[in-house]
Amino acid sequence: MSGNTTSAVRRRTEEAGAGTVDAAVVGGGPAGLSAAVYLARYGREVLVFDTGHGRSTHHQVNHNYLGFPDGIATVDLRKLATEQLGRYPEARVVHHQITGIEGSAGDGFTLRAQGHSWRARTVLLATGVLDHFPHFPHWESYVGRSMFWCITCDGYENRGRSILVVGHTDAAAGEAMQLHSLTDRVRLLTNSRSDEISPEFRRRLDSAGIEVVHDRIQEAQGADGVLEAIVTRGGRRLALDALFSIQGATPETLLAGQLGVRLAESGYIAVDSEQKTSVAGVYAAGDVTALHSHQVTTAVHEGAQAASAANYFLYPPELKAD
Template sequence: MNRSTDGPADDRTAAEVADTAAAPAEVADAAVVGAGPAGLSAALYLARYNRRVLLFDTGHGRSTHHQVNHNYLGFPDGVPTVELRRLGLAQLARYPQQVRVARHRITGVRGNGADGFVLAAQQHRWRARTVLLATGVLDHFPHFPGWEPCVGRSMFWCITCDGWENRGRRVLVVGHTDAAAGEAMQLHALTDDVTLLTNSQQDGISGKFRARLRAAGIPVLHDRLRGAEAVDGRLRAVLTERGRRIALDALFSIQGATPENVLARELGLKLADTGHIVVDTEQKTSVPGVYAAGDITSLHSHQVTAAVHEGAQAASAANYFLYPPELRAD
């Protein structure tokens, strides 16, 4: 879902610049890679520290889905993630001298905290004194014709975000592991109509979890999804390879997500076994001058609230790193 995109110049906000505006000779204080809630929060904090920021935005990722976030404090009726993203970019547009937004997917980065960093995208190069990675994860959604409009409308990945809205509805959990079984059990606390579809040649659900599912009356179908019936992103049923038609109101995909850590690996950052970037309480990575925030840093707690906090913390740590010695307390 994080595909490369170069947006047309006439679609830019006031904070955005043409692809070549950041000349190689110019050095930004911080390069923020990723414009989801974590990246937007980081760029805002850095701007308010009067730092020159390059924000790289491909226009893809979880914050571009059609999901309504009901967990963010201050929005009683919820806020669509695309609207939250739009508001964030509009907020950054108030700092045109501090923030530049480039519609590029960064494909390479090298350097260190002492000499600075060089970021590359196609034929373009940018320089920055610090780097903040907010690249997120790539979700493994079931693929069928017309699947993308369903994401955030009737196909979800997070019970914390969307479980409440699906109370009493027909829910299909897709996944072949104990994690999927556990999600099905948790959703059963919200609705009595839960079915689990492995959607895999493998069935990795352990005997312990299978017994729990059986006791809860949750059917387990070892089959693969091949199609769906949906209108305007609203699922009505899915079709399987074995000829089943499963009526539903919501699908929860528990097929995992891959951390977008290519740049982290190139920089030599320490990674967890899951591939997520290891950070400390200030969002510092193992390489001085490099910070990370949002879903790329954690296997769990993929919440907008957490991402905004981590972006702010990472920006504050980067700002302190950029202070000359006479301005530091240590």
């Protein structure tokens, strides 16, 4: 990001609370930034609340996003998107974590954080998920480099390598079987007191020659983000090239709950084809909306769709065809 652009964004950040903006976007990842760019281009005044956390802040290189033949690091994509957003005076970035939200489309919404408050006519939730990675010293440094969570994102680059799948459910067993189509060196570590893999999936793993180790992680061996081995509490040393964590993720739906937004049975925010939630004037985009399809491409699309729906919602009746 250029120095001038960075300064321009910074000047429009922390004191953005005066008055009521058209839209408040909670989340500064690909979904939120995509929504903000679209809203700004519609001429809407928009606030983006970015805490600097989330999947797009890991070290992962995205090879699926169209237009980048050599892939692009998600942190670089985030920087480019922020630079792009910084060119629109209608958009402002606020580096606060929203802890409370209330209101309605008729009266407007109030967002609160650490003694600050902001008002918005619409709200777009792009709060993402909290991944349940294995925890060991310096585990964060391995995420996106040699510890992954998505076969769609990183399976291809790990063809023929030694892979350790971590998880104790049929979802982990299924991921191990899928990875087995890319390499014949796959093992599964439950990393849990319980082993919930069903007999059916156990037979599939056995038939594929995938060893299941029912034990928990004691420590990891590696350096500079590259794992070399996992040592279990039982003393096993499991050499590996990559670890795929299939221990699940929790959608960040606290704010949705405060607004009374309906959740799907999966626990994710329920949205329609336009990213509308069950509450008028509230939209959701990105990983927080679905159990599957956690992709940057999906997040960018959903952010754009949500922004377009919010923009239409904000038009006065005489500009609407319905």
